[in-house]
Amino acid sequence: MSNFFQLVRNEQTKLYSQLATWIMLGILIVVVLGFAIIMRTADSFIGEYDDATWKQDLQEQSADIAEYDPTAPEIMINNYRIENDMKPEGTTAWEFLYQSNFMTSVLSLLTIIVAGGIIANEYRWGTIKLLLIRPATRTKIFFAKYASVLLFALTALIVLFVFSWLFGMLFFGLGGDGTTLQVQDGEVVEISIWTRIAQDYGLQLVKLVVWATFAFMISAALRNGALAIGTAIFLMFVGSSVTMFISDKPFAKYVLFSNLDLTQFTTGYKIIEDLTLTFSVVTITVYYLIFLIIGWVLFTKRDVAGH
Amino acid sequence: MTEPAMQLIGLKKQIGSKLIVKGLDFDIQPGEVFGFLGPNGAGKTTTIRMMVGLIRISEGDVRIQGKSIKTDYKEAIRHVGAIVENPELYGFMSGYKNLLVFSRMIPGISKDRIDEVVKLVGLEKRIHQKVKRYSLGMRQRLGIAQALLHNPSILILDEPTNGLDPSGIREIRQYIRRLAEQENVAVIVSSHLLSEMELMCDRIGILKNGELISIQQIQNAEEDTPAEVVQINCPAAHHEKAQRLLQEEFGVTAMASGEKLTFPITREEIPSIIKALALADVEMYGVAVERKTLEDKFLHVIGENVIE
Numbered sequence: 001m002s003n004f005f006q007l008v009r010n011e012q013t014k015l016y017s018q019l020a021t022w023i024m025l026g027i028l029i030v031v032v033l034g035f036a037i038i039m040r041t042a043d044s045f046i047g048e049y050d051d052a053t054w055k056q057d058l059q060e061q062s063a064d065i066a067e068y069d070p071t072a073p074e075i076m077i078n079n080y081r082i083e084n085d086m087k088p089e090g091t092t093a094w095e096f097l098y099q100s101n102f103m104t105s106v107l108s109l110l111t112i113i114v115a116g117g118i119i120a121n122e123y124r125w126g127t128i129k130l131l132l133i134r135p136a137t138r139t140k141i142f143f144a145k146y147a148s149v150l151l152f153a154l155t156a157l158i159v160l161f162v163f164s165w166l167f168g169m170l171f172f173g174l175g176g177d178g179t180t181l182q183v184q185d186g187e188v189v190e191i192s193i194w195t196r197i198a199q200d201y202g203l204q205l206v207k208l209v210v211w212a213t214f215a216f217m218i219s220a221a222l223r224n225g226a227l228a229i230g231t232a233i234f235l236m237f238v239g240s241s242v243t244m245f246i247s248d249k250p251f252a253k254y255v256l257f258s259n260l261d262l263t264q265f266t267t268g269y270k271i272i273e274d275l276t277l278t279f280s281v282v283t284i285t286v287y288y289l290i291f292l293i294i295g296w297v298l299f300t301k302r303d304v305a306g307h
Numbered sequence: 308m309t310e311p312a313m314q315l316i317g318l319k320k321q322i323g324s325k326l327i328v329k330g331l332d333f334d335i336q337p338g339e340v341f342g343f344l345g346p347n348g349a350g351k352t353t354t355i356r357m358m359v360g361l362i363r364i365s366e367g368d369v370r371i372q373g374k375s376i377k378t379d380y381k382e383a384i385r386h387v388g389a390i391v392e393n394p395e396l397y398g399f400m401s402g403y404k405n406l407l408v409f410s411r412m413i414p415g416i417s418k419d420r421i422d423e424v425v426k427l428v429g430l431e432k433r434i435h436q437k438v439k440r441y442s443l444g445m446r447q448r449l450g451i452a453q454a455l456l457h458n459p460s461i462l463i464l465d466e467p468t469n470g471l472d473p474s475g476i477r478e479i480r481q482y483i484r485r486l487a488e489q490e491n492v493a494v495i496v497s498s499h500l501l502s503e504m505e506l507m508c509d510r511i512g513i514l515k516n517g518e519l520i521s522i523q524q525i526q527n528a529e530e531d532t533p534a535e536v537v538q539i540n541c542p543a544a545h546h547e548k549a550q551r552l553l554q555e556e557f558g559v560t561a562m563a564s565g566e567k568l569t570f571p572i573t574r575e576e577i578p579s580i581i582k583a584l585a586l587a588d589v590e591m592y593g594v595a596v597e598r599k600t601l602e603d604k605f606l607h608v609i610g611e612n613v614i615e
Contacts (some may be wrong), residue, residue, distance in 0.1 A: 006411040013408055017400045126395030130453065133359040133389055134412040135381040304352075304361040 007136060007144030008151070015152060016115065024110045028156060029163050031106050036096065036167040049090055055082050073183035080181060082189040092175040093168030098197045100164040102118070104204035107160055108236060111153040111208055116215040116228030117300065118145045123223040129302055138300040143219065146292070149212055157205070203262040210260060210288055211236045217295035247271045259283045310373060312337045312386075312434050312461050312493035313358070316368035320353050320517075327353050329517040330367065336494060337460065340487045342504040342525075343497035346512035351497045352392065354514070355465050358495070362512065371461060385413070388459035394450025402430060402449050405438060406456060413457045424452045428482070444475040453480065462486060463495045468503055480507045537569045537577060539584070540593035549589045556583055566592075580594035 015021050058078040065072050081088060089095070119142075122128040132138060151233060178193050211232050218228035239257040246252045253259075253272050259280035264270045311334035320328040328350045335341045345351050356362040358369050360376050362381075369376045373381040380450070396405045404422070410416040427432050428448040428541035438449065447467065454462055464483070468476045484507060486492040498504050504511055505525060511520045539561075541549060546563045553559050553570060557580060572580060574596075581594060 010411055011409045013404070014397060014400070015546070017397070017404065019399070026586070125397065126393060127397060129361060129391040130409065131412075132361060133384060133387065133391070134409070136387045136412055299387070301363075303363055304356065 003136060004140055004144060006094060007140060008147050011118070011145055011148035012151065015118075015148065021032075021114070021152075024113065025156060025159055028103075028106060028110065031103060032100060032160065032163045033167055035100065035103065036164075036171045039091065039096065039099070040171045049088055051087070054087050058082055058088070076183050077181045086181075089175050091172045093165060093172050094175075094178070094180070094193045096168035096172055097164045098180075098193070098200050100160065100168075101113070101197070101200040101204055103160060103164075104157075104201060104208060105151065105236075107156050108204075108208040108211055109233065110156055111149065111212040112215045112232045112236070113229055115149045115153045115212040116219045116232060117225040118216070118219060120219040120223050120225035120228060123304075125224065126289055132142065132304060139296065142296050142299050146213075149216055150209070153212060154209060157201070158193055160247075182266075197237060199266065203266070206262055206284065207260055208235070209293075210284060212254070213288055213291045213295075217291040218288070220295035222296040243271050253279070256287045309337060311335060311370075312339075312372065313495070314370040315354075315358075315367070316370065316573065317371060318354065318357060318364060319366035320350070320357060320362065321365040322345045327517050328357070331514075331519050333512060333519060333522065335461070335493050337493050338487050338491040339510065340483055340494045340496060340508045342508035342511035343495060343514065344499070344501065344504055344511050346499065349514040350517040351514055352465060353517075355389075355391060355463060355495070355497060358463060359387060360384060361391065385457070386459070386460045387463060388454030388457065390450040390454055390465060390467065391463075394436050394446045396446065396449055396453070399437065401436045401437055402445075402452075404439070405449065406434075406453055409453045410456055411479070416456055420456065422459075424455050427455065428452045430535035443470045444472070447471060447475070447479065451479075455486075459492065461493045461495065465497050466499075467496060468498065468500065476503065483507050535574050535577065536569060536571050536597045537580070538597065539589075539590050539591055540595075541554075541565055541568060541589055542566065545589045548587060549584060552583060552587050552589075553580070 058081060062075045062078045067073050080086075124133055131141060179190050180193050180196050181188055182191050182196060185188075214235065215228045215232035218231060219225060224230070235257075239260060243252070243255070243257045243261075246255060247258070253275055258272050259275065262277070262280060264275070265277045265280070313335040315331045318328060318331040319326065331354060336449050343351050343354070353362060355365050357375070358371075360380055362379055369383075371383040372386050374386075376383045380571075396402075397408070400408070403421070403425070410421055425431055425527060428451055430445065430448050430452065438446065441449065451464075454464075456514050462483075465477050467483070471479065480503075483494050483496065486507075487494050496504070496508065508525055511523045511525060512519050513523065539549070543563070543566060546568060549568055550561050550563065553561050556571070557576065559570045559572055560567045577596065581591075584591060
């Protein structure tokens with residue numbers, strides 16, 4: 001076991017010895033900063049609602065939203081606030097933090113880049129020949145590299161969190177009582193802000209892990225980093241459109257894309273009606289395991305021949 | 308007899324329907340420098356990759372210190388240090404960090420050992436620089452350092468002198484000899500540079516089209532006077548007389564072909580032979596001395612390089 005730990009440590013050493021890794025984390029921070037600046041300077045930015053006019057403001061907001069989506073959950077939340085006399089806080093660091101959850105797609109991008117390169121690069125550099133002639137089995141090396149990818153994702157997530165929080169405080173200040181409103185099964189409910197954050201990020205991370213594993217599989221199987229990164233990013237971005245196209249086909253519910261967006265179970269906005277949370281979780285797990293097994297088998301069985 | 312450091316037992320590699328390595332059987336002893344010689348495409352690299360488990364063995368086995376690389380990989384590979392083809396290391400890390408990373412993969416390598424190896428290959432001054440700034444010679448040294456980290460009893464070097472300048476080649480040669488003689492390491496070297504192999508190996512196995520066609524023992528220059536081949540140009544009528552004289556007085560058998568007589572002899576004997584032949588009235592129109600090198604032997608054994 002300590003052997004495995006050393007292998008993971010080696011992978012981390014190699015990863016953070018590369019300038020590219022630091023540049024990627026730098027980009028993540030810049031994106032968070034950029035988002036904070038855009039939100040702060042946007043026309044619709046409201047730092048604090050006025051005691052006298054806030055109900056009116058919310059009604060105007062709802063009317064605007066209703067023009068393009070009359071069933072939007074924001075309208076229900078606004079109505080709930082007006083009925084229950086709950087003045088909104090305006091944008092706080094909390095809100096910024098969970099708004100930042102869309103940046104997990106940047107995070108996914110970075111993780112895919114790392115996952116797609118971590119095995120293929122060893123082949124490209126020729127160092128695979130040194131790595132695989134040590135008393136560590138290929139299986140161990142495979143999983144050490146995989147663990148290292150997940151560790152990178154976790155590190156980047158922490159960076160995203162810390163800097164979202166930091167910029168959130170700087171630009172919007174703390175405030176609020178730590179609760180927020182959310183529509184669940186057609187009803188507005190009050191939930192802790194941490195629940196909201198964990199939920200939003202957690203569901204996004206499922207996607208991240210699946211696509212990173214996919215990139216890792218291609219990297220291990222075909223030893224081509226560019227191909228691994230390219231296909232994984234492509235599939236990640238076209239995924240939801242594919243669901244739209246195939247939604248009326250009988251096999252649609254078995255397709256990975258249809259299941260991958262788990263937020264459909266919290267918002268209730270489902271493309272394929274008969275999907276259930278359990279079904280989706282099982283399907284995703286099956287795909288995930290298939291990716292890992294294909295990668296593992298090919299990595300351990302294939303010859304390391306010359307160029 | 309001691310246990311061989313490495314044994315190849317009926318080693319075969321088949322890719323598709325093509326047999327790349329057609330059954331190799333030989334042993335390599337501790338303290339021996341074994342050369343692996345062959346033209347391109349003969350299966351040298353494939354064999355070396357099978358020795359270290361990078362390529363799967365189709366048939367047969369490789370035993371390292373008695374442990375099979377197929378069934379006992381971890382125990383077998385523990386004894387092996389290798390550079391396969393070029394010394395490719397992580398360019399974005401310092402030489403030291405490269406060694407540190409590799410040392411973590413094998414339990415029981417101390418920091419002192421890393422320093423020791425660095426000193427052995429003479430890289431102390433540049434070890435903390437990034438490897439991408441290293442010259443090829445320095446990389447080759449670092450490659451050897453990483454191969455020696457865990458005190459292997461077998462060192463495998465694929466084309467170790469590739470791309471090195473003459474002084475670099477000489478240094479590598481000295482390391483290899485020292486390791487074999489002082490540390491009793493079995494060294495396996497592959498090369499297509501014949502003259503180079505002759506200088507550093509004890510034995511040379513010649514590989515052609517996946518078969519071992521000859522194993523040559525290399526004589527040490529200090530122990531034996533190098534054999535010369537003398538060629539005498541004289542009329543065919545005199546051949547018999549000359550051949551009889553050579554056989555009786557010097558115990559050598561001369562081969563006749565056309566107007567030429569060819570026979571092997573030590574350098575010291577050449578003047579007395581010429582004198583004896585002249586006194587016996589053998590008409591000589593020319594005497595040529597040629598040294599038979601490994602290259603001649605190699606070309607002789609290998610014939611034309613035909614890739615099957």
